[in-house]
Amino acid sequence: MDSAIEVKELTKYYGKLLAVDHVNFGVKKGEIFGLLGPNGAGKTTTIRMICGMLQPTSGNALVDGYDVSKQPEEVKRRIGLVPDISNLFGELSARVNLEFMGKLYGLDKKTRRERIDNVLELFQLKDRQGDIVKYYSKGMHRRLTIAAALIHEPDILIMDEPTTGLDAQTARMVREKIIELNREGRTVLLTTHQIDEADRLCNRVGIIDLGRLVALNTPEELKDSTKGVRALEIRVYGWDQQHWVSLFRQTEGVDNAVLAEGKIRILSQNLSGIIPLVVNLVEEHKGRIESISISQPSLEDAFISLTGKTIREELPSKTDYMRTRMTKSGGLR
Amino acid sequence: MMKTFRDSVWISENDLRQSFKSVRHVVWSLLFPIFMMLTFSFRYGEQGIDPQYMTQILIPGIVAMTSMFGSINETMSIVWDRSMGCFDRILAAPVSSSAIIIGKTLSGTVMGFISAVVVLGVGGLLFNVWLGNIGLVLLLLVLSCFSFTGIGTIISGLASEPREAMMLSNVLRFPMMMLGGVFFPIEVMPVPLQWVARAFPLTYATEAIRTVSTELTTVVLIDVAVLVVYTLATILIGSKILLKIVTR
Numbered sequence: 225m226d227s228a229i230e231v232k233e234l235t236k237y238y239g240k241l242l243a244v245d246h247v248n249f250g251v252k253k254g255e256i257f258g259l260l261g262p263n264g265a266g267k268t269t270t271i272r273m274i275c276g277m278l279q280p281t282s283g284n285a286l287v288d289g290y291d292v293s294k295q296p297e298e299v300k301r302r303i304g305l306v307p308d309i310s311n312l313f314g315e316l317s318a319r320v321n322l323e324f325m326g327k328l329y330g331l332d333k334k335t336r337r338e339r340i341d342n343v344l345e346l347f348q349l350k351d352r353q354g355d356i357v358k359y360y361s362k363g364m365h366r367r368l369t370i371a372a373a374l375i376h377e378p379d380i381l382i383m384d385e386p387t388t389g390l391d392a393q394t395a396r397m398v399r400e401k402i403i404e405l406n407r408e409g410r411t412v413l414l415t416t417h418q419i420d421e422a423d424r425l426c427n428r429v430g431i432i433d434l435g436r437l438v439a440l441n442t443p444e445e446l447k448d449s450t451k452g453v454r455a456l457e458i459r460v461y462g463w464d465q466q467h468w469v470s471l472f473r474q475t476e477g478v479d480n481a482v483l484a485e486g487k488i489r490i491l492s493q494n495l496s497g498i499i500p501l502v503v504n505l506v507e508e509h510k511g512r513i514e515s516i517s518i519s520q521p522s523l524e525d526a527f528i529s530l531t532g533k534t535i536r537e538e539l540p541s542k543t544d545y546m547r548t549r550m551t552k553s554g555g556l557r
Numbered sequence: 558m559m560k561t562f563r564d565s566v567w568i569s570e571n572d573l574r575q576s577f578k579s580v581r582h583v584v585w586s587l588l589f590p591i592f593m594m595l596t597f598s599f600r601y602g603e604q605g606i607d608p609q610y611m612t613q614i615l616i617p618g619i620v621a622m623t624s625m626f627g628s629i630n631e632t633m634s635i636v637w638d639r640s641m642g643c644f645d646r647i648l649a650a651p652v653s654s655s656a657i658i659i660g661k662t663l664s665g666t667v668m669g670f671i672s673a674v675v676v677l678g679v680g681g682l683l684f685n686v687w688l689g690n691i692g693l694v695l696l697l698l699v700l701s702c703f704s705f706t707g708i709g710t711i712i713s714g715l716a717s718e719p720r721e722a723m724m725l726s727n728v729l730r731f732p733m734m735m736l737g738g739v740f741f742p743i744e745v746m747p748v749p750l751q752w753v754a755r756a757f758p759l760t761y762a763t764e765a766i767r768t769v770s771t772e773l774t775t776v777v778l779i780d781v782a783v784l785v786v787y788t789l790a791t792i793l794i795g796s797k798i799l800l801k802i803v804t805r
Contacts, residue, residue, distance in 0.1 A: 275649055276649075277645060277648045277649055277805075278805055279804060279805060296651075297651040297652075297653065298651075300649060300650060300651040301651040303649075305649045307642065307645060309642055310642075311641065311642030311643045311645050311646055312643065312646070313571065313575055313643050313646075314641065314643075315574075315575045315578040315579055316571075316574060316575060316578070320574065324567065324571045325646070325650070327567040328564065328567060328568075328646075328647065328650035328651070328652055329650060329651065330560070330651070356578075372646075
C-alpha cells in the first residue's frame with residue numbers, strides 16, 4: 225500500500241449547497257500534496273471529512289487503509305491536523321495545552337513530557353511555554369498549533385492554509401518546517417490559495433474549484449498543460465472592467481480572459497494574432513489602454529484555463545462568501 | 558470503556574482548568590449568588606438578620622441556585638469552545654463521542670457542586686448558619702447539579718454562538734431563580750404561579766435541600782424522584798443534541 229490517503233467520490237451538501245462534489249484523489253506516502261483553490265472552494269470541508277470531523281454526504285476517505293466513517297478513531301490517531309486558525313485553549317498555557325493533547329492521544333506521562341519538550345524546542349517556544357496562549361503573537365500561535373499536531377508523532381500531517389495571515393518571515397519558517405517534517409518521512413496534505421506556495425512546496429497539486437477537483441498533477445505538468453498558451457496583461461479604462469472581460473472573451477482566438485489585480489489577463493494560443501484585435505476592440509468601444517504586456521504562463525494561468533477565473537477573484541460572490549463562512553464555522557448549525 | 562472514561566476525565570479536567578481561570582465564571586458562579594445572599598439577608602432591615610429565615614429559606618435556596626448557575630455556565634463552555642474552534646481539537650482527537658459527552662456532563666456537575674459548596678461555606682462563615690444533615694444535603698446537591706447540567710447541555714446544543722446561549726440560559730435561569738423558592742417559599746405566591754414553579758427543577762432542589770437539612774420526610778423523596786426524572790430526561794435529550802454536533 226503506497227497510498228496514505230485515498231479519497232473516493234467524497235461529497236458534502238450543506239442543506240442544498242453542494243460544498244464538495246464527488247472528489248477523488250490519492251495522497252502517496254511521503255509526498256507533499258497540495259489542494260489549491262480559492263476561498264470557499266471546498267478545501268476545508270474536504271479536509272474535515274478526511275479527518276473524521278464531518279460526515280460526508282456520500283463517498284468515503286481512507287487513511288492508511290482505515291475508512292474514516294467506520295473507524296474514525298484509528299484515522300484520527302494517524303493524523304496530525306493543523307487548522308487554519310489557531311484553536312488552542314486561550315486561557316491555558318502552551319505547556320498545559322500540549323499536555324491535554326498528549327492525554328487525548330493516550331500518551332503516558334513520561335512520553336508526554338519528552339515529546340512536549342521536543343516540540344517546544346523544535347518550534348522555539350520553550351522559554352514561553354508557561355505563558356497564557358491568548359497573549360501569543362500570530363506567528364507563535366501558528367508554531368504552537370503545528371507543535372500540537374505533532375505531539376502524537378503522526379505519519380500524516382494535514383495542514384489547512386498553513387501560511388495564511390503570517391508575515392513573510394514566519395511564513396518562510398513554516399514552509400521550511402513543512403519540508404523538514406516531510407523529509408523525516410511524514411506525508412503532508414496541505415491546502416492553500418497561494419499559487420507560489422503550491423508551486424514551491426508540493427510534489428503534486430490538486431486544483432479544486434466550486435467543490436470539484438478540476439485537475440491533479442505535478443506543478444510542472446500543470447504549467448505544461450498551458451503549453452502554447454501565452455498571457456497578455458492589459459489595463460484598460462473607459463468601461464467597467466467586467467465589461468471589458470466579457471468583450472475580450474468573445475474575441476476570436478482568445479482562450480480566456482479574467483480580471484487579476486486590476487489588470488485583465490488574456491490567455492491565447494496565438495497572442496500575436498489577437499493583440500491587434502484587442503487593440504481595435506478597445507478603440508471601437510472608446511476605451512483607453514493604460515498598459516499592455518506579455519508574460520510567461522504560470523501555475524496561475526493553468527488555474528485560469530482550468531477554472532476560468534483567477535484564484536484571487538476580486539470580490540467573492542455571495543454564495544462564495546456563504547461557503548467560506550460555513551466551512552470556517554464547521555458547517556450549518 | 559476504561560479509555561472512554563479516562564478520556565472524559567481529561568476533557569472535564571481541561572474544562573474546569575479553563576473555567577477557574579475565567580472571570581466570567583467566577584462572577585456568575587460565585588460572586589452573583591453571594592451578592593444575592595447578602596442582599597436578601599437584610600430584608601428585615603433594622604430587626605437584623607433572622608436566623609430562621611437564613612437556615613430555612615435563604616441559604617438552602619441560594620445554594621441550590623448556585624448549583625444551577627455553576628452547572629449551566631460550565632456546560633455552556635461547549636458553545637464558547639465551538640465559537641473559538643477549540644472544540645475541533647477534541648473532535649480531531651481519537652476520543653469517542655461518548656467520552657466527549659460524559660466529559661462535558663462531568664465538568665458541569667463538578668463545577669456546580671464546587672460553586673455550591675463554596676457558597677454554602679461562605680454563607681456559614683458570614684452568618685454562622687450551618688445546615689443540618691450535611692451529608693444528605695451534599696448528595697442532593699450532586700443530584701441537582703446533574704439535572705442542571707442536562708439543561709445546560711440542551712442549551713449548548715441549541716445555541717449556535719455564545720450570546721445566544723447566554724440569552725437562552727438567562728431566559729430559563731431568571732424565572733427559575735425568582736419563582737423557584739430561592740428567596741421565599743413558593744406557597745406565598747398566587748396558585749397559578751405555584752404551578753409554574755412546580756415545572757422548574759430548581760423548585761424541587763431548593764425544597765429538598767431545605768427540608769432535608771431539618772428532617773428527612775416524604776417531601777424530600779418526592780423531590781428526589783422528580784429531580785431524577787428531570788436529570789434522566791434532560792441528560793438524554795442533551796446528549797442526543799450534543800451527539801449531533803459531535804458526529805456532524
